[in-house]
Amino acid sequence: MARFYGYEPDPDGTDLIVSGLPMPTLAEAGPRLRASTKEALLYPALLQCSPNWHRGAQGIGSCVGFGWAFCCDVLAAVEIAIHGEREEWAGRVLEASVYAFSRCEARNVKRAGMQDGSSGGAAALAVSEWGTLHYGIDYGETRFEAYDPQREKTWGNTGVPDELEPWAKKRCVKTVTLVRSFDEAALALQSGYPIAVCSGQGFVMTRDDQGFCRTRGSWSHCMAFVGVRFDRPGLLCVNSWGDSNTGEHYPKNMPEAVKKCSFWVDADVATYMLRGGDSFALSSYDGFPPRKLPDWGFQGVL
């Protein structure tokens, strides 16, 4: 079961990291943000940028890498597809890069050991200070094509190879901000900011007729909140166990790829999860600058 989880709370470490954040709370990060009861779903932006997207399944206890990498993907997609930023979608973030940075470099540790796990605060520092690597990008001689749990295991002990660090540094998340309640989460999501949520709350795997999963047991786990609704107040939670959820969903037209790996969490449960103080909203990603088109396809034909 250990491979399904991997969240290791580190309250002291996270407090220290949060105290060093330029904008530790949402009130400071977005003083002009105003609450509303408008539904917000961030996954359509991701599917617009990456139509064949499919949620992977973590192979070791690297949920923190998976949850945060996914949030980086959603953030990049929102910035491109909704905010219209001049960036190019360049593929998914390599989960191993976030996971390894959070275990080693962000904690200034040379060897983190072969056990699994990390914390939200360390991942916040990882993506904001050390950056991210991506699948499908040439990093000198290195290119990552597919998920490899062994890479996570190795890097989780040694950190990201030094020669790759300068590449990662170019792709940082500029702002990470603590989110402590459903209301704060709603505000962040309505602004297009995904939330990496680390908590001990467990759930059943089958959704009810409104798409919600009720609580059951405890998971030391990191997931992602990428939607908010108010008909029955809740947050849309994306897991990292591949096609893991069944049952009815909301909205009805949700694409299969998202439907199979997600469920709604009631507002009071979400607040309970977020109150742990290790969940963060991400904003302002240093994405890939757009490439120039050679032409629009008419040269040499007309």
Added chain:
Amino acid sequence: MNTRHIIAIGLVVFCFWPGSVSGPSLAPTKIETPSAEMLTATRDIKRIFASANPIDRVLWTECFLRVAQIVEADDINPHVIENSLTCRAFNRATMIFLWKGIGANHPAKYPGLAEAVEKSFREFAGDEVRVLTPEDRVKLAALYRAFAYAGTGKG
């Protein structure tokens, strides 16, 4: 006009004309007048087609009217034309299949045409690889229709 041209245009009209099962018609297609902005952006294309072969003008007009329809039909997720790079490939494929393949037109038959079309595209859609927004799709369809309109010699 040679036999190939007649066959080509007959095929195009037959394939693309709505309700063409009763037989092709060469009656001029009704195209809404583009916005002033679009007319300005496509004036070089209009100038080139003013002295073009009438068959080529019909082919051009029909081709871009259908291209506009195709872009509008691509409104389901995931989109076929998802970004500017796939839009470029779509433009290229359309021109190769219809203008060059069916119309038997060789490159640079109308000097300056490729440059004029490229210029209009850059003006309205930029020159960067990026995801197409719903607004981009509306704009693209309007631009393709303006290309079609320019082929009629009106405006």
